[in-house]
Amino acid sequence: MNATGLTAIDLGLRGAASGVFLLIVLVALLRRATGQQALLGIAMCAGGMFYAIATAPNLPKTAWWWVLPILSAQPAVFWLWARAAFDDDFVLRRWHGALWLSIVVFGFAITLAWANWPALAGAGGRVLALATLVLALAAAVQTVKTWRADLVARRRRLRLAMLAINVVLIATVAVAGFAAIPVAVPGAPGSLPTALGLFVVAMLAGICLFSAPAMAVNDATAAIASGEAGRQPPAAGPAAGRVVVDPILLRRLDHLMTVERTYRQEGLAIGALAARLDVPEHRLRQAINEGLGYRNFNAFLNRYRIEDARLALSDVTQREVPVLTIAMDAGFQSIGPFNRAFKAETGMTPTEFRREALSRPDSAELSPPRREIG
Incomplete structure (x- = not known):
């Protein structure tokens, strides 16, 4: 297949992923999900949508200077989402927002310095790639750390697949940042693996949202798995969809x-x-x-x-x-x-x-x- 065909597939995957991400965000807003996990899920889906669009091949790159620094902080959003999704005791703190903002500011500094100090900007890009790897690793550790104690069967099944794909996607972009591999270059013809990763993540997110009963995702939506802390009061009666457990x-x-x-x-x-x-x-x-x-x-x-x-x-x-x-x-x-x-x-x-x-x-x-x- 020639380069034109690969580019068409790349654009198609990005378009499909963007559509699913947008649908998840709209469903979350319609359901008025306001929990910290839902808000982080919305931010994650919005970031995935904009990344898929902004880094598409043949797209004018005039907006890179302000889009990419914001998207560079997406690994921090993903890490926070993993904490909220898989740790029922997690609470967002001000320093979490400060971490996200500091990455955005650092990304702007790298972008603005590129024209006059390319070597310094390149070193800054490697630092940003290292931060991405650290956050991806932290998200993976969070999954393993709380997996055994998790009692929600659906969340146990989905967490490993969802995090594995996200971590691989983030790690691919980060490693490519160290080695200047074209796969991570926004808009490059070799960005098809990134588009495929975004598409798979979007499909998983959509399946997780739309295959679950509304009562189970009212505060999760784009966050993939529900995140109410601690104990939820049992619903009464079989109509609530609960499994009857052996009283003995x-x-x-x-x-x-x-x-x-x-x-x-x-x-x-x-x-x-x-x-x-x-x-x-x-x-x-x-x-x-x-x-x-x-x-x-x-x-x-x-x-x-x-x-x-x-x-x-x-x-x-x-x-x-x-x-x-x-x-x-x-x-x-x-x-x-x-x-x-x-x-x-x-x-x-x-x-x-x-x-x-x-x-x-x-x-x-x-x-x-x-x-x-x-």
Whole structure:
């Protein structure tokens, strides 16, 4: 096939990818998705659409000087999306926005310096490529780091494929930036692999959005996987589309948690808990997610661990027991995660909670009774 045919295929793939990205953004806006994951997904899709258009072969390049610096920050948006999609405890901070803005400013500096200081601009481009690789690697680490604790079957299936393709695409562009490979040169005839990558990513995003029930993607849309933090209240009745979970399994799980206090086991993983119950791991994941409404195994365990810690902190006979000891006894492996989880649940630090609980006359009755599951 000659160069004209390859260019036509390139343009066709870019046009299709842009159309899908635009459709996802429009659906997200129509559904009024305002969560941080949805907004990052919209930004990611908008960036993909503009990148596909701005770097297309034979397109006038007069707008490069302001388009490409903004698009150079897309890896930061992708990394933040991966954090929001796969870490239920993630919260956007101001420094995340500052990171994105600093990359944009750096990109403008490289663009403006290219005419007068090409060597310096080239070095800056390699620095930007290195930053892209670091962010792509961080997104991949986020996937692996939280994969085992993820209880949402759909999110577990989709995260690896989606991230693998995105990471490969970003890494290809970044490596090409180091070596000046034409595949990454905007508008070059050899940019077909980039167009193909954009098309595959757009198709995956569209499939993930339009194949899921509306209730599951109301705050995800372009973000591909839903990102509500922590536990969602179970929907009532079969009409909600929930899978009916074996009540006997839920009662056995409740016995392990409330009577045997298995949650106190250090480094308890869902595989070990499934072995204790003598059930396949996927059945236990489904029971905790579909039956109890938890999206994350650590959030499930922390419910019991924090309640255990609250009881101990409210006990006047344990007034002198260090907070670290109470945290370790409850199953936490260090004080940092315990403090963060405890404050997220109660709105107070463990020390503040203990001080307030022990200052009340009825401190022995502060802790609520355990609520059984199943």
